[in-house]
Amino acid sequence: MTYDRPAPTTDGSALLSTFDALSKSGLVLYDESQKVVEHTDGNLKFHFVLTKALIKKPTLSTPKHSSASGDGLSNEKQLLPGSDIDTNGFEMGDSGNSTHFLIANKFCFSRPHLMMLTRDGYRRQYEPLDQSDFDAAWGTLASLENETTEYVVFFNCGKDGGCSRLHKHVQLMPLPASGFAVDFLNSNITKEPKVPFEWFYHRFQDGATAASKVTEVYTQLLRQATEAWKASTGKDVPDRQACPHNVAFTSRWIVVIPRRTAAVNKEAGVNSLGMLGVIAVATEKEIENWVKLGLTNSLRELGVPRNIVKYRSEWGKRSGAEGPALLPCFTAQDFPALQPTRSHEEDFASFIQAQVELTTLFGNVHDIPFAARPRTAELIMRGDYTKYVDDATEAMCSWQHAWTSLAVSPRLKSYLNLMQEYPRFALLPNAHACGAISSGKYAHVTSLMERFISALKATAVDDSHIAAAYETLLERL
Structure with missing residues (x-):
């Protein structure tokens, strides 16, 4: 099927039309029949986006440049010097400045699903976001949003942060309608959900926040995330890199999540949105795997334990x-x-x-x-x-x-x-x-101790048994 490349734009309706044309041509993979499967684990609500579009999605272990257009309109790759992302035919528009440009994501679980790349192909995904990144993303976010659709920008920093390509980029898509994090961050509620990992967030007071302010907030949150990551892993951050982390932000809030690893196993890995309770999967088997592993416990392992x-x-x-x-x-x-x-x-x-x-x-x-x-x-x-x-x-x-x-x-x-x-x-x-x-708490604890000591006595085979030693220790307390 033929596809006429449009003129670059950041107009929301024009971008959506371009995305639909790319999807219809087969260059962009988007499953129109994808469905959302909801699961609740403990007090947290999770949404699985079940889509066939992710079946062939590459990872960092995939041979270089394997994310190229493949069976699309042209086999001719278009790579910036230093880049590992083929942009040939995926062009969507400029970011409103000279430092970044927009393309369609090849493997999509939203309509539209966009990527914003640095024009410098040597910028890397393990670097922190800087002012130019926020200038480009914040401006594009403002141009995309309308009365009915709110967008989210997210960044997977480093291999352990869930990135699959090295060329520095952020992703943009309509904000998922629900999930434990979205529900909380979009509200005025101060009591946090019982997330099992460390996260650092900020709600913007009004819709007129400048990109420079967002950068400042991100820098502060990243500093906190880095300290948590260091304390948890015992590692130092290499020069000119950031600790592995996820960032997601809308015009109303920003959240930074330090990461220890990208995946629990080969079938259970997440990006920024996954840590917020929205997990994109290709098969029912992946959902079953997540549920068996335990959703809350898995996110705890992927992030820094709270x-x-x-x-x-x-x-x-x-x-x-x-x-x-x-x-x-x-x-x-x-x-x-x-x-x-x-x-x-x-x-x-x-x-x-x-x-x-x-x-x-x-x-x-x-x-x-x-x-x-x-x-x-x-x-x-x-x-x-x-x-x-x-x-x-x-x-x-x-x-x-x-x-x-x-x-x-x-x-x-x-x-x-x-x-x-x-x-x-x-x-x-x-x-x-x-x-x-209080005395009430003490009486309750004393009662528990007595019951526990009785259980240890019943368990001990003789005086040398570990239960007997434990019992003696508790009696001394």
């Missing part, structure tokens, strides 16, 4: 306690041989990660109630003791929520649950003695 960073860095910094330095960069990804290869297998790699994080939390808890008397008195006089108790309680609840969907046997889950109870028992009685919690 609150864990706080207790690895901020808590120790505030309390002055050394605390255990238990492999801050440890993740399930470090043990690929222990990761499940089939849906019914146990995820021993994630189990070990959960155990190490829990042990780290316990070390931090232990440093507070069992500090030297002068140190304890100092904490109480400053009013910090209550804060630490609240932080510890929040951390343990966060850990429990994050690992609810851990794919291991009930026995292993029970083992982790028993581990979790110990730091709670260690902390709260001492906190009560210092007046940090």
Whole structure:
């Protein structure tokens, strides 16, 4: 089928017409019969976009230039020097300045689905966004939006951020109608959804925000995301690069999400929108894989676990306690041989990660109630003791929520649950003695301890059994 290339434009209706023509010609892959499949995991609502258009989508492991037009109008590639993205026939328009230009995305899950590339083909996807990127994207965003359609711009920074090409680019498409993040960010609600990963966001106060202000906000959010990423991974960011992260922004808000890895396995990887609860997939099997893995737990693994960073860095910094330095960069990804290869297998790699994080939390808890008397008195006089108790309680609840969907046997889950109870028992009685919690809470904890001790007594085979030693330790507390 023939296709007449239009004159470059940023007019919304003209771009949509051009996109439709490209789709009709077969140059752009868009599945008009794609459907949205909704799933709820815990308190979070997810939307899967099931589309055949993604079946042949390449990744960074795909041979260079494989994203070229293929069976489109021409086999002649059009590559900027340094670029790995073929733009031949995909041209849509300029960005309104000389630094960027628009093309249609070849593999689309929205109508339209656009890419904005830097004219310098040597700019890389692992670099942070800069003022020129925001000038181009912010202006195009304003020209595309109308009374019925709001657009979102998103950027997948680095391989672990979910990018599939190296030439620096952002993507634009109509904002998905729903999802746990979109619902929250589009509202005036201040109570956040219980996302399992660290995210940093900002709502703009009015629609007249300048691109320079957006750049300033992004820089601040990226700084926070980088600190979280460093604390979680124990790594430094290479020169002239940014930590792996996702960015998504509309005319009303911007969010930055640090990333530890691009995918849980070969069938479960996400980009910026995926971290916001909108996951594009090519097959029903991919949806089944996500659900079996656990949606919330998977996003936690892909991002930086929420609150864990706080207790690895901020808590120790505030309390002055050394605390255990238990492999801050440890993740399930470090043990690929222990990761499940089939849906019914146990995820021993994630189990070990959960155990190490829990042990780290316990070390931090232990440093507070069992500090030297002068140190304890100092904490109480400053009013910090209550804060630490609240932080510890929040951390343990966060850990429990994050690992609810851990794919291991009930026995292993029970083992982790028993581990979790110990730091709670260690902390709260001492906190009560210092007046940090109420008598009602203390009575409740004492009752729980007595029940737990009884269970340990029943479990112990003899006095040398680990349950007996555990029981003795709790009785001393």
